[in-house]
Amino acid sequence: MAVGDSAVVIKKVKKVVGGGHHGGAWKVAYADFVTAMMAFFLLMWLINTTSPEQKRGIADYFAPASVSETTSGSGGILGGTALGEDGSKSDGATSVIEELSPEAPEAADDTGQTTDSANASSSEDALKKQRQAQEEASLQSAAASLRQALQSMPEIAELSKQVIVEVTPEGLRIQLVDQEGRSMFDQGQTRPNARAQLLLRSVGKIVNQLPNRVTISGHTSIGTSGRTNDNDWSLSQARANEARRILQSVGVDPDRVAAVNGKANAEPLYPDDPMLAGNRRIAIVLLREAPVLPPR
Numbered sequence: 001m002a003v004g005d006s007a008v009v010i011k012k013v014k015k016v017v018g019g020g021h022h023g024g025a026w027k028v029a030y031a032d033f034v035t036a037m038m039a040f041f042l043l044m045w046l047i048n049t050t051s052p053e054q055k056r057g058i059a060d061y062f063a064p065a066s067v068s069e070t071t072s073g074s075g076g077i078l079g080g081t082a083l084g085e086d087g088s089k090s091d092g093a094t095s096v097i098e099e100l101s102p103e104a105p106e107a108a109d110d111t112g113q114t115t116d117s118a119n120a121s122s123s124e125d126a127l128k129k130q131r132q133a134q135e136e137a138s139l140q141s142a143a144a145s146l147r148q149a150l151q152s153m154p155e156i157a158e159l160s161k162q163v164i165v166e167v168t169p170e171g172l173r174i175q176l177v178d179q180e181g182r183s184m185f186d187q188g189q190t191r192p193n194a195r196a197q198l199l200l201r202s203v204g205k206i207v208n209q210l211p212n213r214v215t216i217s218g219h220t221s222i223g224t225s226g227r228t229n230d231n232d233w234s235l236s237q238a239r240a241n242e243a244r245r246i247l248q249s250v251g252v253d254p255d256r257v258a259a260v261n262g263k264a265n266a267e268p269l270y271p272d273d274p275m276l277a278g279n280r281r282i283a284i285v286l287l288r289e290a291p292v293l294p295p296r
Helices: 025-049 052-062 115-152 194-207 231-249
Strands: 163-167 171-177 214-219 257-262 281-287
Touching: 115 163, 115 171, 115 194, 171 194, 194 231, 194 281, 214 231, 231 257, 231 281
Parallel strands: 214 257
Antiparallel strands: 163 171, 171 281, 214 281
């Protein structure tokens, strides 16, 4: 270079195409981040809005399914499989027998009963209570039907006042009682009079609609002397037996009759006045118990 010549400086200018010193790569990363966040929130929304059954269906859809039940590596006949699982021609695997320990007995409660026996006992109690409730409802319905039937019969409309129907712990009790001037039996007689027979037949038709066993008892009142007559025992029993015959004449099965009793004046309907006419009565009780099973 000659003296006095100026130095030549070459300046290279680098032209950057894009958006700044980082270029456009940040946009791609930001777009990926936004997409991932959208997918995340969409997944969270789907989890909150789907039911457990739908979740199980989605899980089953993505679960790997076995295409073939064979354990062979090839698809041919006997291809890659052993003739037996055990023995000299086995595939090298041995059968694993898992021996489980015997189950421990059920834990007993404070009364010494196991859980199963306690559950069985509670089930029997619940079944018993259910049967009792059904029986109570049946007796109440029968009592209402009997009252309505007696009122709907014009021939005994007046006589229905001599019938007392009530549900007791023993069962459904129907009592046909005497009234002053309206006795069901003539003095000292065992056969009911015409009015009482009509009333007994009407009651028998209602009794015949139920399966319960029946008891019939006759009752007398104390005479004017205030003393019990020895004949009252046989008289009350004979009157109850006549009532049984009338009930059976309208269809009541004889096997349903559990007892026919003569109570004389031992159980007065009005204890405060044992001489009252209402103490003379015939009591028919439909018992609270299972009906008699027919013979096979």
